Amino acid sequence: MTDTIQIQIDRADGSLQRLIGLVERRGFHIDGMSLSDEGAMRRVQLQVRGRDEGRCTENLGRQIDKLIGATRVGFAQSTYGYQSGVAA
């Protein structure tokens, strides 16, 4: 049902809020979240689920890639509700 995204993000002001806000604003529920700090960086694992069938997890990943100071380091997709956004 959910997709798992792993993100490495810096610990600057608002960085976690920025990440969580982006995920929710783009139409996803966060079903699970874990954090671990590694020096100046923070590793975040999110279990996300689209609010409706139109939500594309891969596109969410691209939005996360655009965050300054964040790097998506892992992306496990379930088959449920997944759309690539690129036509076959």
Next chain:
Amino acid sequence: MTAAATAISAKAATAPQSGAQLLVQTLDRLGVDVVFGYPGGAIMPVYDALTGANVKHILVRHEQGAAFAADAYARATGKVGVCMATSGPGATNLITGIANAMMDSVPMVCITGNVATHLMGTDAFQEIDILGVTLPLVKHSWVVRDPADVPAVIEEAFHVARSGRPGPVLVDLPKDVQVGMTSDDFGFHYPNEVTPLDHAAIAEAETLIRAAERPLIYIGGGVKIAGAVEALRDFAERTGIPSVSTLNALGSIRTDAPGFLGMLGMHGTKAANEAVQESDLLIVFGARFDDRATGKLNEFAPHAKVVHFDIDPAEIGKLRAVHVPVIGDLKAGIEILTGRMASASLAIDPWIIRSTSNAKRNAFRYDAPGEGVYAPALLNELSKAAGDSFIAACDVGQHQMWVAQHCEFSRPEAHLTSGGLGAMGYGLPAGLGAKLAKPDAHVVTISGDGSFMMNIQELATLRRYGVALKIVLLDNSSLGLVRQWQELFFAENYSEVDLSDNPDFVAVAQAFGIEAFMIDQRDQVADGIARLLAAPGPCLMHVLIDPKENVWPLVPPGKSNGEMMHDTRFEGDM
């Protein structure tokens, strides 16, 4: 991703300087010539440091005006716009302007003062978590916590604002950081990051274009941002492929160029929307499939494959599946594509003839019955009279759509409009920013009686700095676009749209010390435009128009672009 920045200078420790002084010096070093702003308690050290600086500060009369003016300055010049405000209400007043810049990908640096760091989080006087408030509205943001970080953060802020897909950024400067002293002053250099273009994808794009019978260029605002106007025009001319444009991209191809079918979407032309619906291949350059452009998304361009060139990977497939994505610099991408297309011409003459003759057959008409001023005709005449140096700074509403439909634009910088956000109140401060950026251009704010009142205080700014902005105020004594929707879609239940108790706008402008006059007859239009454009200083032409006039054509909300409503006055002729 943050670029790998390299330190280019580390001045020897000299006399210590404050964070505020370092801010002003850094703005100067970055070539900032104008900052729009409004002082207040938490940013007073910066205003103290601005005295005698090379950077010119324009004192607006409301912070929203500062943000809109900086946005328009950026759109008109391609440089980064800069605005500043104090903490709390000053910062929150910037928000609509920040959102506007975000929606239209405008590079802007917003600098806010804040209470001292030890007071942050205590509900101190005029304390607002502006970083938190603006998180969804900025490309990135920073709180500076050490005066020595000021130069590096400001330089990074400029880099982030203008690189890749541009956007607004916010730098929050607590008061103790502004007054804190440091001897460090590092400058940084951010290399331009270039996403390598996928040549194989461009080759696939060529293959699809060559296989298409009804290809169509869909031009977005990214063309202007990428400096790809000439590349686009070259591609369109060499291939002959017809084109349509979004609101924000108007002028990318001259609106009078052969093959240009007009704006697509809700208030687009019949020819543009029909071409999109018939097309078998959309070649999208820097556009994002906005709902005002697509109408009902799942019926948009139902026969078309999609080739999408964009610098933002997150736009690929966001709303419409893409067959060939080409991610990276638009200018280089289009140039490579054009080079590939040179080997053989396309056999699409029937399509070109059909779509362009449809555009001619359905061209806008200006012979509406009556003696009163017909706004579409006035705007068409205004743009012709102002010529190639015309810059329209629009407000939002019916007049904004009439400008998009009826003005002729020779370049995209000529059309400044709040496209994504649709923010009433943009026009007057945007005209201020654009005229300061381009003092020799015919900059004209085109506003409505609703929008104009939202930032009318900036008339004082025009007067203070002698900014020779021209204003066309189209007055239908109502919130016209809302009134139109109530007429068409809410059974003529006119709810809260009557503005017939508007003030005397000529008297108001004159009270601000600005020349103003009124016209209300069609035969006064030519003289009125001539007087307006010839006025040596700021000047307002108040134009009374028919409150019942609507914007046509129109795709009803939720409908496909193939289901347009038209002006019944011209039916039978079209």
